[in-house]
Amino acid sequence: MRKILFLLLFFPLWCLGQDDFQLTGYVEDISTGERLIGATLVETSSGVGAVSNAYGFFSMSLPRGKQKLEVRFVGYQNNTLFVNLQQDSLIFISLDPGVSLDEVVVKASAPKETHRELSSLTYQRLNMAQIDRIPVVLGERDILKSLQYLPGVKGGRENTTTYNVRGGSADQNLILLDGVPVYNVSHVFGFFSTFNNDAIKGASFYKGGIPARYGGRLSSVLDVTMKEGNLKRNSGVFSISPISARFTLEEPIKQDTASWLFSVRRSFLDLPLLLYQNLSGLDQTYGFKFYDLNVKANWIINERNRLYVSMYTGRDRQFHRSKDEEGITDKNHYQWGNLTGVARWNKILSPRLFSNFSAYFSRYKFAIKGKSDGGSTKSLFESSSKLWDYSLKADLEYYAGKSYLSRFGGKVSHLVFKPNIIQIVNQEYDITMNDEYSKQANSIEGYQENEFQFGRLNMNAGIRFSAYFADGKKYLDWQPRLGIGLDLGNGYQLSTSYMRMTQYIHQLSNSSLGMPTDLWVASTGNVRPEVGKQVALGIERRFNSTYKAGIEAYYKTMDHVIRFQEGETFVNTNDNNWEERLLSGKGRSYGSEFFIQKEKGRLTGMVSYTLAWSERQFEEVNKGNWFPFKYDRRHDLSLLMEYDLGEKYQKQRSLSLGFTFQSGNNLSIPDTEVPGLVLPGMEEYASESLPNWFKSRRTYDNPNNFKMPAFHHLDIGYTTKLKRTERKNYTWTFSLYNVYSRMNPWYYYKRNDKVRSISVFPIIPSVSFTYKW
Known part of the structure; x- marks a missing residue:
């Protein structure tokens, strides 16, 4: 395998054409100037194709003379243009939003789609x-x-x-x-x-x-x-739902040259709650709120250089304030959020070489703060966890010829982990616990990726190298990747892929909710990086321009996956031996996935089904035997459909439906109770009126020994869009979540030797309004 990959990676660039010229350019939205990702271009006589990249850029080798190009993008009208190539040329192609009324028949071959070597299931x-x-x-x-x-x-x-x-x-x-x-x-x-x-x-x-x-x-x-920001004119969106309100504004700073975007979302349920609490004269106030803010600007310096700067920040905050009869006030709040920023420079270095250079940072932080003020006595408690990621990155694309594209680049990163820092302050002392516990890690990564096309065979072969340094330990790893797609004719395509992935950071979690208390920690001398390998094989058929279906099987292995030791539910990193409270083991999963999709017509949608197994193995757990993973759901059936009701009274109407059926999760529920002895001096707590949890230990013979019942629900939605003018419209969306009010168990617990469940979501109606200009 390594020898084959080596030949593919460093194979001579035999496909450079002596008499060909390079046609490069960008595909963009005619009304906003937004660059379009994944637009397909095909030269009709030869069938030579190209796909615009993540910045709307494309490059293709064509012979001298007049050429006819067909350009397509989902949701836009097809565009046909003629070019007369006498030298390397740079062009800008604009597409009109809206459905194309006339089908354009391309006699040579269908336009090349993004990642033809990968199936639609991948x-x-x-x-x-x-x-x-x-x-x-x-x-x-x-x-x-x-x-x-x-x-x-x-x-x-x-x-x-x-x-x-x-x-x-x-x-x-x-x-x-x-x-x-x-x-x-x-x-x-x-x-x-x-x-x-x-x-x-x-x-x-x-x-x-x-x-x-x-x-x-x-x-x-x-x-x-x-989004990049509208280069042509002022535009925006205002939307409101039962949970939050959103506002987005796009406008040119200088028309066709520079623009910016500002988008904010904020929940507002805390506002009426606080108003009620204040009007009621309550001594306690509490609430919850969140917000998101996205800002982005871009500047087209010239036709070969463009700068982007973007920023995102968001935060959740839960708060509680109270005052007792003695005048002592307590204020507590719990907040978490992200802050990211990136500066990117696009440069066309030559007609065949496109580059993007980036510098970014990402910060995640959560904090719990409590403050008590009794006049003469004051105290403060604070606990926080932080993660910083600073990186420099370079990505380049070399369009060597009609059938070969090379991508290569690298990244250097510096990460800082500060989990669970605690500070306590009052009149007597000021203590910061675990402030010295700060892990730093550095990494260097590089990759070489090659995309080939040999007639009906498409291939993406690449390799990634990573070097990770932390806690005096160095980890080096090579990660080969391979994807192959073969056009079998009559609409059939066979695909297969292999990948090796390495993960150097880990999340310690005690729930399935993505809770902010989940801690990100670094690989150390004791906690090794996780390594995963996956192979997949599938076949897909496109019956016509409307229908396609496919099936794919996969097998995946994972090494050095981590979990808590038995009896641990949370790792307190104040203990410098926290790494010893984790277990390292293996994982494996395998299964098959199937889908059938209708892409055109008044009725569109997809039906998908997955049959899968997922298991874990730890030497210290379950006697070293394999046991089902928490999310080992054998069956998964999903249906997503939309029906276009047509236009009436200048209103575009549609009806949507979503249905999900999944096997239940696995939980570890104690099924064994081991008696214990009452410790000396603790006899008074053994009375019948008090819990006797200390007298026994409840455990289970096998992890994830309880299977939740099947989970399913049906959702429907109705959307009506009224077009006021060419640029202004508003949309009402009505939806029903869980139409038949299936009370799916959300949480299980055991009481009096009986397993009980709690359900959260019955049938929930909602409505939202959106205005665009």
């Missing part, structure tokens, strides 16, 4: 317009919840944003915003994500065959791209 380009019409709870559109309709992607607890991919855990998913990792993506303890859909242009999602340019996680990559 790679998805997410359409934000479709996500906006998926029925949701409380009117909040959520890109992370929409992922859970895809095969192989399973949600955590009901209606939460955490998800698990092909048997992995939630922290094994790499989530990027404009190329910057976001370390906590949950609001309201996991019920909503940190992504404001109004500020997002699109996203790419990988769960297999992950290209070499991505690294750092074992299971999946979600690469989210923010």
